[in-house]
Amino acid sequence: MRKTKWKFIGVMLLIVVMILSACGNSGESGDAASQDKIKIGFILSDSGTFAPLSENIKNGFKLYLEQNDNKLGGREVELIFEDDEANPQVALRKYKNLVGSEKVNFLVGPISSSVVYALRDEVEKDKVILIDANAAGNDLSWDLRSDYVIRTSFSNWQNGSSAGSYIANNIGKTAMVIAPDYPAGQEVASAFKESFEASGGKVVKEVYPKLGTNDFATYLTDVSQTNPDVVYAFFTGSDGIRFVQQYNDFGLKGKIPLTGPMEFGDLLIVEPSGDSAEGIVSGIIYSPWIDNEENKQFVEAYQKMYNKLPNTFSVQGYDSALIIDKAIKEAGSVDTEELVKVLKGISFDSPRGPITIDPKTNNPIQNFYIVENVKKDGQVVPEVIETIENVTMPETNPAK
Template identity: 40%
Template sequence: MKKSPILFVTMFLLVVFLTACGNSAIQSTGSSNEQPSNNGTNEETDEQGVVKIGSILPFSGVYASLGKDLSDGMKLYFDQVDWEAGGVKIEMIEEDTEADPQVALRKLRKLMDQDQIDILTGAVSTAVAYAVRDEVDSNQLPYLASHAGGNDLTRAQRSDYIWRSSFSSWQIGHSMGAWAYENIGEKIYMAAADYAFGREVSAAFKEAYEAAGGEIVGEVYPPLGNNDYASYLTTIGSAEADGVYGFFAGSDAVRFVQQYEQYGLKERFPLIGSGWLVAEDLRESIGMAAEGAFVSTFWDYNLETAENEEFVTAYEEAYDRRPTIESLEGYDAARIIVEALTALDGDVQDPDKIVEAISEVEFVSPRGPIKFDQDTHHIIQNLYITETVVEGDRTENKILETVESVQDPGE
């Protein structure tokens, strides 16, 4: 029997069609495996077991060295736990804020939208921390502030999703007040860099010093980034005071302390202030002019505790340089994150549970015992009064007194 040409053509087309559908189905399945949808099980499997930590720090500009030290401190601790906690791997994604609030906002949005981070940390500049505050709060993003010390971050701008492991300007300034009255004298002249943090630290010192019975006999506020302090030092030199309280940091601190000696004030007025005045990374540049300074700080290289000696040794072995206070901040921030993840068994799906776990972390740090104030979300820690002394051909800070468990009032 002869087959109909029409029937033959129809059968041929049917085979081609079915073959094409089969190949298409195979190709579709392969494509799905390579690029699963956002709700696909394959993506969940790929992402499961990885926690993303976003870090916003300055790696360029005036605060670049602080950003690097914070970053290195974090990496040192993460290295020590093999970048794992609670059964999950830790991935840290760093962005350079340039210490610019608008740049920081753009980088934060990239971390949230593109990288889909689970936890945020960092910020050196208080202005940056304030700038990202609303984005963090509205997106319910757990944020562990690891340096920026502006008071309002845990006061007027307090958020359920922000906890701070570093310090507040109030802690730094207030801790020196009573000691200065008892050990320096009844009259103090104040000098501080003219920006928000400098003003806050000075106000906190003034509050504590006057409460102890002392009198502030004068105040000067040179601009940030000042090169010549001659006119200010001349004004201070004409005052009747028992000492001078100063808040300067970075290159400002180097120039102020050196010029303080050059203008003969060091011989007349003991210089007191915050730890950044004679910080670990500045004293070599300052030279012997730093000798005799008294400052308050929440950590020092020469703290004689097992925890600090272990940290210093590990840091120096890893980076071939001394740690700074920012290195310690990064190290502690990483440990807080690790302990929180461990308590959660690595489950970071609920931001409220993450911040709750962070809030409950407490341990003995290289700086001493630390824990969080549940009301302010701010760290409770020891502050130390140090004196800068000469040892051999360099200066070192010597611990004189411990002010225990300093708690920001949160007002």
């Protein structure tokens, strides 16, 4: 009888210890989970033509962290940066380090569409979320769409098509298109042509210089000889600055209107191009002069932190941090599959306007702004002429 009694007491004590241990472990795990850092790996092009774009994406992301105590979803953040050199093979090596060795929770980047296409299958296989902060390749939202790749920037289709109708209806009916010979150049040019010609225009010539061209004289001579009503050109980074300046130096400014996608209305090209950029009409997603409360606060904070105005790439970096923060809070977790459910269709207010991630394409539904670069108080600034609301990428490739 006594043995039975002590056996019963022993069992009860064991049960109590197990319950207390479970409660203690549960609390400890919760605290540990809240204290564990979120690792974010950046694959950007920190050297070459795209370096200024990468710098501004990082600046925008860091500003968001600065405003939120270096936390996303209530957890401390560690940033790890890799330079892909705008080379898909280099990017794959850097990816393996970030995902395989560093065990990052999220990837942010890249700049180049060629790089994002190279990363897509690896991301899909490893089930790691890539927040695409810039690369605009169309197929990433069509045949190569992945639930693990969410774009916070724009697609080449959106960028090229945004101003086509306005240009055909207000500037000229014949256009010559000039763009670099790589996927983004081809896709932006194609989208512009589709939009421009659907509105009654006609593209009379297309030329595709190599990426990194220093001297555009041959192509500008071609512009003079073709003599279209308007030139539509797409160049980014240092290529864009050189093209705009040489267009002016060649005597074409004021004779044949120069138009383009968002890059030609962005401060990254407008500011260093100076007066050469005056008069250009383009379709943009962001300007420091967009009038909404989020943008006013963003511009003020950015100027305070970096002593300069933000540009399109700054806000793309900022929004990449914002969407990660919002997704973790809504999912209540950093579990990849839970985050994927939240990210598809997520909405937020950006300095550029309202954003919704279209669950059909994983591409942002957003406003585009038709702007003309005008000189005010000694500075060339993009002045909004017209707002095109809720620009949505087609669910499938319209050319197929």
